[in-house]
Amino acid sequence: MATCFFCPPPIGFKTNNNAISIPRFTIRCNLKTEPDAVCGAVKAFAPATVANLGPGFDFLGCAVDGLGDTVSVRVDPQVHPGEICISEIIGNATNKLSKNPLWNCAGIAAIEVMKMLGVRSVGLSLSLEKGLPLGSGLGSSAASAAAAAVAVNEMFGKKLSVEELVLACLKSEEKVSGYHADNVGPSIMGGFVLIRNYEPLELMELKFPSDKELYFVLVTPEFEAPTKKMRAALPAEIGMPHHVWNCSQAGALVASVLQGDLVSLGKALSSDKIVEPRRAPLIPGMEAVKRAAIHAGAFGCTISGAGPTAVAVIDNEHAGHAIGKHMVEAFIQHGNLNASAQIKQLDRLGARCIHTSHDM
Amino acid sequence: MATCFFCPPPIGFKTNNNAISIPRFTIRCNLKTEPDAVCGAVKAFAPATVANLGPGFDFLGCAVDGLGDTVSVRVDPQVHPGEICISEIIGNATNKLSKNPLWNCAGIAAIEVMKMLGVRSVGLSLSLEKGLPLGSGLGSSAASAAAAAVAVNEMFGKKLSVEELVLACLKSEEKVSGYHADNVGPSIMGGFVLIRNYEPLELMELKFPSDKELYFVLVTPEFEAPTKKMRAALPAEIGMPHHVWNCSQAGALVASVLQGDLVSLGKALSSDKIVEPRRAPLIPGMEAVKRAAIHAGAFGCTISGAGPTAVAVIDNEHAGHAIGKHMVEAFIQHGNLNASAQIKQLDRLGARCIHTSHDM
Incomplete structure (x- = not known):
């Protein structure tokens, strides 16, 4: 109350x-x-x-x-x-x-x-x-x-x-x-x-430009990502080269969003050298799922939030479905996890x- | 040859x-x-x-x-x-x-x-x-x-x-x-x-918008910034909170440039918690110069490159001259260094x- x-x-x-x-x-x-x-x-x-x-x-x-x-x-x-x-x-x-x-x-x-x-x-x-x-x-x-x-x-x-x-x-x-x-x-x-x-x-x-289309391929495995473990996996300290790298990629990501450049956005999305490398191994199959997404034509792929959902980006729904299929297969093959894919657009409201x- | x-x-x-x-x-x-x-x-x-x-x-x-x-x-x-x-x-x-x-x-x-x-x-x-x-x-x-x-x-x-x-x-x-x-x-x-x-x-x-004006107040003291010392002052490792902070400010800086938002750009310029706090103390008076710039109306101020020049940003030349004067005075008063100010625009070519x- x-x-x-x-x-x-x-x-x-x-x-x-x-x-x-x-x-x-x-x-x-x-x-x-x-x-x-x-x-x-x-x-x-x-x-x-x-x-x-x-x-x-x-x-x-x-x-x-x-x-x-x-x-x-x-x-x-x-x-x-x-x-x-x-x-x-x-x-x-x-x-x-x-x-x-x-x-x-x-x-x-x-x-x-x-x-x-x-x-x-x-x-x-x-x-x-x-x-x-x-x-x-x-x-x-x-x-x-x-x-x-x-x-x-x-x-x-x-x-x-x-x-x-x-x-x-x-x-x-x-x-x-x-x-x-x-x-x-x-x-x-x-x-x-x-x-x-x-x-x-x-x-x-x-603001992502209103005349551009952005699709997320969201693939969620049947797996409970242990939130505490996900937080604990983060490094307490980061070396200067990795800090500069991630900072520059964050800048590139922001620029890509504002410029509506999806190829560039995807590249930035995939570029994290600090958090994703620590967390991905905690989600069975995640590294293979990322590779599968990129191989299938996604512009980029990473973990959504603290996981376990994997998120890839692409510019059309049809390609999104094909990418999602490959990502689901990778979760099964490499993580022994069933997963489901959803293709969704950016919510602008x-x-x-x-x-x-x-x-x- | x-x-x-x-x-x-x-x-x-x-x-x-x-x-x-x-x-x-x-x-x-x-x-x-x-x-x-x-x-x-x-x-x-x-x-x-x-x-x-x-x-x-x-x-x-x-x-x-x-x-x-x-x-x-x-x-x-x-x-x-x-x-x-x-x-x-x-x-x-x-x-x-x-x-x-x-x-x-x-x-x-x-x-x-x-x-x-x-x-x-x-x-x-x-x-x-x-x-x-x-x-x-x-x-x-x-x-x-x-x-x-x-x-x-x-x-x-x-x-x-x-x-x-x-x-x-x-x-x-x-x-x-x-x-x-x-x-x-x-x-x-x-x-x-x-x-x-x-x-x-x-x-x-x-691209900084072509219809916006951006002035740099560049104040160079008579001081040789020891490049090796400036590099050596950098931390080898960065704590996660400072990393996230600087990354977010880098993103904000990029967005401010693309949006031509000078107030926001200045704020981002001033926000570094990793490099500037280590280097500024090596340039006599720098911290006071930054405070003087902000107090005089600059949107933001930091060290240019590895120094010793201090750079502040503002949207008009007249204000730039006044800010430069205060920064020069601060170098003299707090760093015991003579300095000269130049007000320059962004070079777009x-x-x-x-x-x-x-x-x-």
Whole structure:
């Protein structure tokens, strides 16, 4: 259930055209008076995300079209004013998710948005539809949080900015997987997002040209990537040559996104010399899957997030299917893992309201 | 004097719109027959460069308008065919530069271009006009090499590509300061250049929007930055948090350049947590100079190359002069060093021929 709220003066300022600064951990409210619910029920969808993207480790991510989580919220007189109740969880892995809103990604983000808005007089019921599998490396927790944050904000008249919503979702990420915005950033904002700073939070939207097509080949094996082991595999220290290399590849990746150069983007995606070489051996068959993707014509391939999903990029759906087939075969042959492939485009919209009802 | 030449088949291929791949160390020649000199004398200019740019350490640089070195070459029957003779060095620090072309940046690059072209029947005299001080952190050696490479290439009909010229200049950099292209790349190509790879050489041109103005405030103290000490000051290993930070700032820097966002560019320029904190204390007053620049309104400030020049960025010349004044004062007050300021724009052209004569 929800907690007490307070409402300090508004903070949060634009630094320039592309970056937003908001101090960390500050519970904010831009409103002098508590906002009214402008509708009785809202349904919102938030997309899956691919974080890290090779040399973009821990600061770069992008959103994937047509995969994600859905959250419905409604005004519920049965729920104590200012609080949230999770009434239903359906879809993937429902038995693994808590209905206690303080221990559920959607619940935590929804509560945070209510805090930010200063909602004290209305109670909400929340229903979560998990479209994403847990622990697949596709930003499952971030999608739940993003959908909930957008739904609650929509219900009270969209008073919070996109960046404040990211901050609300970070509260959830902090609890479940660490204070990182490379999934919640793109899940809320869509497209490619660079996390420039956390204190204060600064996000850069990297616009992939609207006239270019970008397809992700997402191949998810039946394997639980051990998150702690994945973190523990990271080197504590990095030699200067590898640091310079990865930095330059990160720069090349950013330039490729902005220039819409898919060949160059793929090359950068494949170029990580620091994180992927440590993590790939922990996912059976991953190195062979990457080779298979490149051999089949993918522009580049790496681990999505902390895995186990492998992500490759290509410029057309037909080729994507062929590449996916080869990657699935490589997981079976070299990792002894069954896997499934999905060909998806870049999501350019981010989390959005998909239905509202005015019935209170 | 020059050495023997050979001429294997052409290598070097475009990988995409923005990057060029050329194998390292290969002496190339795209010509089946030795090219004729198309003029009797050529004068070429190559601009100064600012390398590193904070988090772009060792892979990013840009060219500075109105500062640089000039090289004249002429067909000289007195010089042994296929060889080069340095006839004159004028300008800055002439007593510190060798007239032996094998130990002079301009000479090495000129010889390399002759090798690549397969010139065996013509001898050249070379005259170098040093516009740049040595060891100032403004790419002095790169400018000499770039001007010489462009002059010789022009003389024989511009047969080599821009990227091959960079490779020729790298032979010179390798001898005098290490195999790095973050000065020669932008000195040859102009604008901002990202060095993506060395084996094979891949360069990315990062186009700063043509409708935006960018001014560098370059403040050079009377101090010899000890190059070896500057290299030795670099950490061998970098902790993961600093690596992720600098990578993200490098990405932000690249995005800022491409988007022409000067505020964001300046912020990225100032953000290095790895190299600048180690090198700045070796240049008396540098930390105070940076603070003074920012306090006076600069968007960002860091060390140019390995120093001792400090570089700040701003969007207009008038403000640049005021910022420069404060930076000069800070060098005097906090470093006990006299310094001079120059306000210069981005050079968007790179090394170019400025005069040709058809008299043989």
